[in-house]
Amino acid sequence: MKHFKDLGLAETVLKAVEAEGYTSPTPIQAQVIPAMLDGRDVLGTAQTGTGKTASFVLPLLNRLADDHQRPAAKTCGTLILAPTRELAAQIADSVRAYGKYGRQSVAVVVGGVKPGPQIKAMARGVDILVATPGRLMDHMQGGAIRLDQTTTVILDEADQMLDLGFMPAIRKIMSKVPAKRQTALLSATMPKPIRALANDFLSNPVEVAVETVAKPIELIDQSVILVDRSSKRRILTETLSSNDVERAIVFTRTKRGADKVQRFLADAGLSAAAIHGNKSQNQRTKALDAFKNGSVTILVATDIAARGIDVDNVSHVVNFELPNIPESYVHRIGRTARAGKSGVAISLCDGAEREYLRDIEKLVGYKISSTGNGGAGDEPEPRRGGRNGNGNGNRQPRNGAPKNARSGNRPPRRNKQKPRPAAQGAREDAQPGNEGDSDGLARMLGQKPGGNRPSGKPGGPRKSSRRRSQGGRSENRQSASV
Numbered sequence: 001m002k003h004f005k006d007l008g009l010a011e012t013v014l015k016a017v018e019a020e021g022y023t024s025p026t027p028i029q030a031q032v033i034p035a036m037l038d039g040r041d042v043l044g045t046a047q048t049g050t051g052k053t054a055s056f057v058l059p060l061l062n063r064l065a066d067d068h069q070r071p072a073a074k075t076c077g078t079l080i081l082a083p084t085r086e087l088a089a090q091i092a093d094s095v096r097a098y099g100k101y102g103r104q105s106v107a108v109v110v111g112g113v114k115p116g117p118q119i120k121a122m123a124r125g126v127d128i129l130v131a132t133p134g135r136l137m138d139h140m141q142g143g144a145i146r147l148d149q150t151t152t153v154i155l156d157e158a159d160q161m162l163d164l165g166f167m168p169a170i171r172k173i174m175s176k177v178p179a180k181r182q183t184a185l186l187s188a189t190m191p192k193p194i195r196a197l198a199n200d201f202l203s204n205p206v207e208v209a210v211e212t213v214a215k216p217i218e219l220i221d222q223s224v225i226l227v228d229r230s231s232k233r234r235i236l237t238e239t240l241s242s243n244d245v246e247r248a249i250v251f252t253r254t255k256r257g258a259d260k261v262q263r264f265l266a267d268a269g270l271s272a273a274a275i276h277g278n279k280s281q282n283q284r285t286k287a288l289d290a291f292k293n294g295s296v297t298i299l300v301a302t303d304i305a306a307r308g309i310d311v312d313n314v315s316h317v318v319n320f321e322l323p324n325i326p327e328s329y330v331h332r333i334g335r336t337a338r339a340g341k342s343g344v345a346i347s348l349c350d351g352a353e354r355e356y357l358r359d360i361e362k363l364v365g366y367k368i369s370s371t372g373n374g375g376a377g378d379e380p381e382p383r384r385g386g387r388n389g390n391g392n393g394n395r396q397p398r399n400g401a402p403k404n405a406r407s408g409n410r411p412p413r414r415n416k417q418k419p420r421p422a423a424q425g426a427r428e429d430a431q432p433g434n435e436g437d438s439d440g441l442a443r444m445l446g447q448k449p450g451g452n453r454p455s456g457k458p459g460g461p462r463k464s465s466r467r468r469s470q471g472g473r474s475e476n477r478q479s480a481s482v
């Protein structure tokens with residue numbers, strides 16, 4: 001088993017890692033850290049919760065420890081881009097924690113909060129800037145930051161960053177960074193079409209794939225309950241009332257759905273907060289903080305909380321509604337069983353969601369064990385005019401099936417028209433996407449790194465799922481609604 005000191009990291013970084021209680025690098029860290037220290041571009045895929053953040057943050061800090069040159073005013077040496085505000089804040093926290101014995105400066109630039117303090121934080125130049133794309137572009141346009149001195153760019157949750165909703169912003173941002181730079185793209189899922197796009201930004205990258213991408217961690221006890229739509233609330237309340245539930249995230253597909261679920265859980269006497277893209281940033285932060293500090297034990301969330309968010313001891317993930325993008329399932333359930341712990345993922349699947357379940361099972365490559373036999377009488381989920389009112393096509397019907405609903409018990413096929421870019425302003429509400437699976441600390445720590453798997457060769461089923469998810473609606477457009 002490797003040790004951090006074998007990786008050639010500086011004393012200050014080693015000390016911080018030790019203070020975090022890490023004894024040895026995880027497989028993704030063991031492979032990404034040396035490649036980044038060599039100055040290589042990296043395309044890294046690894047299950048969620050397996051230490052991706054440290055894999056790119058430690059080498060960045062190492063470079064600053066070795067050779068710290070003060071950045072010029074309104075510039076940043078390293079740019080880290082993330083799809084959600086929460087994930088950006090979390091990455092910055094990791095930079096601070098891993099960098100606590102160093103002297104680097106860090107700033108966070110995200111939407112939903114006042115720009116003034118961000119402008120001030122960048123005014124004298126910053127070593128590591130963590131940003132969501134929309135707000136960063138605003139600051140670039142306003143002259144608060146320029147990227148012509150940036151030497152390293154990291155895209156976390158890279159598959160989401162390269163999907164349609166974000167791509168125009170990412171291209172613009174990358175066009176302002178000098179071509180001579182180091183670029184690292186990291187994610188838990190990397191669908192093939194997105195992998196092809198990654199080449200536009202990478203130069204002869206080292207490809208690191210730890211374990212089968214999109215395969216959920218084995219430490220998650222997954223199950224599906226086949227239910228009637230009308231009994232979902234009762235079953236959810238019963239599930240969450242169990243003594244085993246220490247801390248749970250309940251996922252819905254829509255913002256309105258998240259609010260409704262939060263309300264009926266509160267009415268049932270359960271302590272729940274909701275987080276989604278229609279909440280103010282202050283409310284989002286409050287809800288996440290309350291969940292993290294244990295003052296509420298249930299977080300009801302859209303996919304905004306599905307990617308990257310690392311909260312300790314989430315014992316249960318419950319899909320009140322299955323996601324219509326199969327990769328989101330992997331990312332959602334990756335909120336539990338992190339850093340070697342185990343967890344439970346329960347999905348309530350009504351009759352209209354069976355096709356989503358089939359897509360998920362194709363992606364993960366096995367059948368998820370199921371109980372119950374409800375759902376036969378549920379109406380299909382209609383598509384609202386191809387693209388629905390908010391541009392994502394993934395809402396539940398309000399009042400039964402619309403005109404174009406098909407008969408039977410199937411959800412609508414996602415249409416295959418050319419997807420349109422996401423609306424301006426929607427980008428920063430995209431979710432964190434991800435994390436498929438991690439293997440828990442035992443496996444994380446290297447017993448079986450899983451061998452490098454050439455990226456660009458993901459499993460077969462993913463292809464059809466992705467193709468469908470890109471027709472009609474991109475992941476980001478889905479995200480844009482959360």
Ligand code: AMP
Binds near residue numbers: 049051
């Ligand atoms: P991440 O995938 O970066 O979100 O990390 C998942 C969790 O693993 C976080 O709670 C980290 O603190 C933890 N972690 C990261 N690296 C290590 C390591 N080498 N040993 C033990 N835990 C780690």
